[in-house]
Amino acid sequence: MSTPSTSDRSRARRRENTRERLLEAAVEVFVTKGLKRVTVDDLTKAAGFTRGAFYSNFESVDEVFFEVFRAHSEGLLTRARASVDAAVEVDLEFVLDLMQEMSGDRTWLVLQAEFTLLALRDEGAHEVLTAFTEELRAEFAEMIALVMERLGRRPVRPLAQLAQVVVGLQNQLASATALGHLVAGPEGEATKDLVREVLTVLVTQLSEPLAG
Known part of the structure; x- marks a missing residue:
């Protein structure tokens, strides 16, 4: 089995950090707006990411x-x-x-x-x-x-x-x-x-x- 390269590990860490920041920012958005009023744009704006970053980690709100x-x-x-x-x-x-x-x-x-x-x-x-x-x-x-x-x-x-x-x-x-x-x-x-x-x-x- 091949060992992940430094660049692969770096990408994995960035993705994990992005995911964690999206989840952290989402808490207040859900509590403030209510689940069914929250959009992908609300979540990406709160976390400071793009829609592409969102969909690379999650499929839906x-x-x-x-x-x-x-x-x-x-x-x-x-x-x-x-x-x-x-x-x-x-x-x-x-x-x-x-x-x-x-x-x-x-x-x-x-x-x-x-x-x-x-x-x-x-x-x-x-x-x-x-x-x-x-x-x-x-x-x-x-x-x-x-x-x-x-x-x-x-x-x-x-x-x-x-x-x-x-x-x-x-x-x-x-x-x-x-x-x-x-x-x-x-x-x-x-x-x-x-x-x-x-x-x-x-x-x-x-x-x-x-x-x-």
Whole structure:
């Protein structure tokens, strides 16, 4: 097998850099305009590239959106795992704070909403979203297992089921945060208290202490 030449490696790096810059610039465009209002020209203008550069990396605006959604979702989970790894102590308050921190990511919430609307209207997008969701849920399940271990407990139900429940709770908290329902004062504290109660039930009823 021949070794790639210096010029080949240079072209590959340039293409990868172009792709990354297009994806980075696309995030704000999708969040600001909404998926179905975004054009190729919007994306190339935001990234400072030509249409030729775009089509040498992507086939459509939807393809860019799928990659943006995947990258942002995985980045969110990566940051959450890093927080768990770095924590000196993991307890229910830590988990609640982590959920609130993740819920404050307005960009992810908008991207998820856009993806959901697209999937409701387009069968192909529905299949892509289903595949992405399964992948992300599997990664989320791994993080739940890590959190449970740090809490000194182990789940008594399949991690996939726990992940589904926690994701639903997380989405509800994210929606409340984004829409301004989770605010300072009595109402906001009541919402956080309810989430804390649900978390307590999830941990105590769906897990058991690790053997000493």
